[in-house]
Amino acid sequence: xxxxxxxxxxxxxxxxxxWAAVIFEQGDRRIVKGREDHTTNNxxxxxxxxxxxxxxxxxGRVTVFSDSQYLINTMTKSWKRKANLDLWExxxxxxxxxxxxxxxxxxxxxxxxxEMADRLAVGEAKHHQDFNSYAGKFxxxxxxxxxxxxxxxxxxxxxxxxxxxxQISMSRQTLVLIEAxxxxxxxxxxxxxxxxxxAAKNTSQLIPLCHSLQLTKVALQFDMDHENNLIAIEGMAKxxxxxxxxxxxxxxxxxxxxxxxxxxxxxxxxxxxxNVRLVKKxxxxxGDIVLEDD
Numbered sequence: 401x402x403x404x405x406x407x408x409x410x411x412x413x414x415x416x417x418x419w420a421a422v423i424f425e426q427g428d429r430r431i432v433k434g435r436e437d438h439t440t441n442n443x444x445x446x447x448x449x450x451x452x453x454x455x456x457x458x459x460g461r462v463t464v465f466s467d468s469q470y471l472i473n474t475m476t477k478s479w480k481r482k483a484n485l486d487l488w489e490x491x492x493x494x495x496x497x498x499x500x501x502x503x504x505x506x507x508x509x510x511x512x513x514x515e516m517a518d519r520l521a522v523g524e525a526k527h528h529q530d531f532n533s534y535a536g537k538f539x540x541x542x543x544x545x546x547x548x549x550x551x552x553x554x555x556x557x558x559x560x561x562x563x564x565x566x567q568i569s570m571s572r573q574t575l576v577l578i579e580a581x582x583x584x585x586x587x588x589x590x591x592x593x594x595x596x597x598x599a600a601k602n603t604s605q606l607i608p609l610c611h612s613l614q615l616t617k618v619a620l621q622f623d624m625d626h627e628n629n630l631i632a633i634e635g636m637a638k639x640x641x642x643x644x645x646x647x648x649x650x651x652x653x654x655x656x657x658x659x660x661x662x663x664x665x666x667x668x669x670x671x672x673x674x675n676v677r678l679v680k681k682x683x684x685x686x687g688d689i690v691l692e693d694d
Contacts, residue, residue, distance in 0.1 A: 407517035408444025418524025421452030467507030560683030596656035
């Protein structure tokens with residue numbers, strides 16, 4: 401005999417909802433649960449049973465426990481189905497594989513398994529509600545928390561500029577060799593500059609959710625800091641587009657620093673790349689942002 405304790409919850413009805421099924425089969429306990437963005441309590445009650453029965457590998461004798469009179473009476477007393485017809489159809493399909501007994505339990509009456517199913521379902525609904533409350537801050541996530549490319553088709557094109565910086569520290573001798581253009585692999589700074597420009601132009605191929613931009617300008621500057629034995633790299637990217645160029649600027653300085661490392665690693669394994677950051681952006685809805693002084 402298999403026992404399944406199910407429950408559904410909805411915050412707002414309609415609103416964010418959750419469902420859960422606690423399954424006891426041959427002495428083992430399993431839990432299946434899930435959530436939906438915009439739903440109703442009744443839909444979650446039905447879906448909990450659908451998913452609970454679908455989780456069973458083999459047909460068998462199953463007792464379903466639920467505190468939903470809507471669910472139990474529809475299945476045992478032939479209450480007329482006026483809504484949620486898609487879910488009733490799915491439920492009929494999975495019920496047909498088993499010998500099912502339906503058992504109503506009073507909600508919030510201290511039954512431990514019913515209480516567990518209730519907590520799980522409410523937890524799923526609250527998770528969705530909490531996510532939706534801050535999801536707008538994470539534009540690369542959809543309402544299910546999945547990675548998603550932002551649709552910028554309705555945004556206006558504006559002139560945009562971004563400036564980023566990075567540092568690569570090294571031994572004093574390595575810095576002198578770079579400045580004197582005396583390394584076996586060639587002109588380190590020139591190669592790093594070209595590498596940074598190429599990287600900026602290919603950012604959308606490197607960062608999965610970045611949009612492809614038509615860049616109007618990419619420039620890199622390299623300053624030798626002999627006091628701290630490092631090279632300070634600054635990169636600037638410009639475009640007129642519907643989205644910003646922050647990632648292009650940061651990609652440019654990152655790849656420039658990596659190129660320096662690659663060209664110098666044979667003489668200096670102590671090099672460190674650090675402090676990659678955006679320092680300024682202009683354009684777009686958010687306006688100008690200055691994070692560091694020039």
